[in-house]
Amino acid sequence: MASDNALSQILTTQQMRDAEQRIFDAGMPEFDLMQLASGRAAEWVRRIAAGRSVTVLCGPGNNGGDGYVIAHCLQKAGLEVTIVAPEAPKTPSAKQALALWGDDVLTSGGSVQGEVFVDCLFGSGLTRKLSGEHSLLLRDLAERHQMAIALDVPSGIASDSGAVLNERLPRFDVTLALGAWKFAHCLLPARDKMGTQRLVPIGVSALEEAAVRVTKPKLAPPAFADHKYSRGLAAIVGGDMPGASVLAAQAAMRAGAGYVKLAVHEAPNAGPELVVDTSHVRVALDDKRINAVLIGPGLARHEGSIKALETALKCKGALVLDADALHLVEPHMLDPQMSVLATPHDGELDALCRKFAIVADGRMARAKALAAMSGMVICAKGPDTIIASPQGEVAIAPPAPSWLSIAGTGDVLAGIAVSRMANGSDPFTAACEAVWLHGEAARICGPAFTSLELAQSVGRALARCL
Numbered sequence: 001m002a003s004d005n006a007l008s009q010i011l012t013t014q015q016m017r018d019a020e021q022r023i024f025d026a027g028m029p030e031f032d033l034m035q036l037a038s039g040r041a042a043e044w045v046r047r048i049a050a051g052r053s054v055t056v057l058c059g060p061g062n063n064g065g066d067g068y069v070i071a072h073c074l075q076k077a078g079l080e081v082t083i084v085a086p087e088a089p090k091t092p093s094a095k096q097a098l099a100l101w102g103d104d105v106l107t108s109g110g111s112v113q114g115e116v117f118v119d120c121l122f123g124s125g126l127t128r129k130l131s132g133e134h135s136l137l138l139r140d141l142a143e144r145h146q147m148a149i150a151l152d153v154p155s156g157i158a159s160d161s162g163a164v165l166n167e168r169l170p171r172f173d174v175t176l177a178l179g180a181w182k183f184a185h186c187l188l189p190a191r192d193k194m195g196t197q198r199l200v201p202i203g204v205s206a207l208e209e210a211a212v213r214v215t216k217p218k219l220a221p222p223a224f225a226d227h228k229y230s231r232g233l234a235a236i237v238g239g240d241m242p243g244a245s246v247l248a249a250q251a252a253m254r255a256g257a258g259y260v261k262l263a264v265h266e267a268p269n270a271g272p273e274l275v276v277d278t279s280h281v282r283v284a285l286d287d288k289r290i291n292a293v294l295i296g297p298g299l300a301r302h303e304g305s306i307k308a309l310e311t312a313l314k315c316k317g318a319l320v321l322d323a324d325a326l327h328l329v330e331p332h333m334l335d336p337q338m339s340v341l342a343t344p345h346d347g348e349l350d351a352l353c354r355k356f357a358i359v360a361d362g363r364m365a366r367a368k369a370l371a372a373m374s375g376m377v378i379c380a381k382g383p384d385t386i387i388a389s390p391q392g393e394v395a396i397a398p399p400a401p402s403w404l405s406i407a408g409t410g411d412v413l414a415g416i417a418v419s420r421m422a423n424g425s426d427p428f429t430a431a432c433e434a435v436w437l438h439g440e441a442a443r444i445c446g447p448a449f450t451s452l453e454l455a456q457s458v459g460r461a462l463a464r465c466l
């Protein structure tokens with residue numbers, strides 16, 4: 001039985017090759033592993049095809065090899081199967097797989113019209129964009145079938161970055177990831193091409209240094225003897241636009257902390273359940289019981305906000321920086337001893353990267369470099385949220401409802417995160433817990449919710465983690 005970590009890890013092409021090599025070194029011949037992987041993938045295809053005819057497009061590498069084995073398994077199961085292979089197999093395992101098939105192979109797809117199409121042209125070994133001929137063949141076959149399944153990763157997609165290398169690549173209904181998730185399964189734009197994703201386990205063990213997919217956290221209810229302070233006091237510093245900090249506080253009250261205090265000069269829209277401290281922020285934060293502080297939502301950007309930020313940075317506990325605080329913070333202000341979580345969206349990530357002189361390509365590389373340089377955990381928000389720690393850990397959030405693309409949902413995320421940190425989670429864990437609870441709260445809300453409704457659903461999302 002594979003461990004949870006092995007099923008949630010995300011591997012680079014090199015890590016995947018090394019993992020396969022370890023399986024070979026343990027005594028399994030290469031072709032046996034191909035047969036195991038392809039046999040399990042074929043079982044998915046058989047169930048999805050449900051008696052319909054299948055066309056398999058096979059390339060020259062091991063992805064193509066998998067295709068021949070899948071075709072063989074489906075034919076044995078009684079399905080009508082056609083193989084299109086524009087090139088002969090080149091790897092030893094792919095050659096053995098063709099021999100196993102032993103039937104006709106079409107070299108062009110001109111006359112093929114079928115029901116289910118399986119793309120085994122290229123997988124994780126793709127090194128450059130598809131030739132015009134390959135790209136046209138892939139698109140044509142996908143268009144001429146009722147449904148399309150990609151094996152491992154759709155052809156034309158860079159496995160390690162999630163870049164789509166060719167224009168007009170087809171959109172797949174199902175993608176069967178072999179052995180482990182790859183970055184392309186988690187990141188845009190590639191993820192958008194893949195439809196429903198399924199992982200086909202092949203016995204790859206968990207790698208300590210691998211990135212992971214954020215999975216549902218396991219949270220505990222308050223202990224029998226807990227009281228509000230033992231569960232954690234989260235302080236949220238408001239500013240000129242108190243609505244944003246109220247949203248964060250509404251979420252924080254439902255995410256685990258025992259006490260949420262909103263430090264803001266006025267909060268006319270705060271409910272009676274919220275503790276509002278209208279004294280000066282210096283006074284409000286001068287409380288040794290505070291475990292974590294959030295500053296940024298609705299803070300504004302002026303002299304007074306900088307002073308408030310400096311005060312928050314003097315609190316010795318944990319800190320969440322969001323929104324305006326990410327524009328105001330300077331590298332020299334960060335105490336290396338503090339546990340800081342920053343939650344930038346793309347614009348804020350740009351601003352932080354400029355400040356910390358980060359030059360790297362892509363959100364993943366930028367988030368990792370920024371975390372390493374700044375000492376902060378970076379939760380780079382978006383449809384494919386990436387969490388990176390200064391120690392090099394990386395987690396990628398599962399897809400969340402796109403209904404989250406409204407104003408105020410980031411405030412809710414920051415509120416959940418500070419609550420988790422007040423409750424005792426380290427910043428990386430808190431960020432993972434927060435993005436999961438945030439996505440789940442959105443699923444609970446259904447379409448077209450307000451950010452207050454999202455905050456109000458956080459408790460029900462948390463209930464699913466107990």
Ligand SMILES: NC(=O)C1=CN([C@@H]2O[C@H](COP(=O)(O)OP(=O)(O)OC[C@H]3O[C@@H](n4cnc5c(N)ncnc54)[C@H](O)[C@@H]3O)[C@@H](O)[C@H]2O)[C@@H](O)CC1
Binds near residue numbers: 033062130
């Ligand atoms: N070793 C094994 O037995 C296993 C292999 N697996 C399969 O193996 C795949 C990876 O196999 P490979 O490393 O052979 O890679 P691919 O099958 O993706 O193809 C790589 C080959 O195509 C060439 N190539 C790359 N991009 C090209 C392009 N745009 N146009 C033309 N040629 C191009 C490469 O030079 C190389 O010869 C995985 O995606 C997976 O399907 C899995 O079944 C797990 C087990």
Ligand SMILES: Nc1ncnc2c1ncn2[C@@H]1O[C@H](COP(=O)(O)OP(=O)(O)O)[C@@H](O)[C@H]1O
Binds near residue numbers: 345412
């Ligand atoms: N298309 C989308 N799909 C999934 N999540 C999204 C999408 N767009 C935005 N989000 C999420 O919504 C939140 C928006 O945050 P942010 O831009 O800071 O909003 P605000 O500052 O208005 O509160 C983030 O958590 C982000 O990950």
Ligand SMILES: [K+]
Binds near residue numbers: 150152155
């Ligand atoms: K493929």
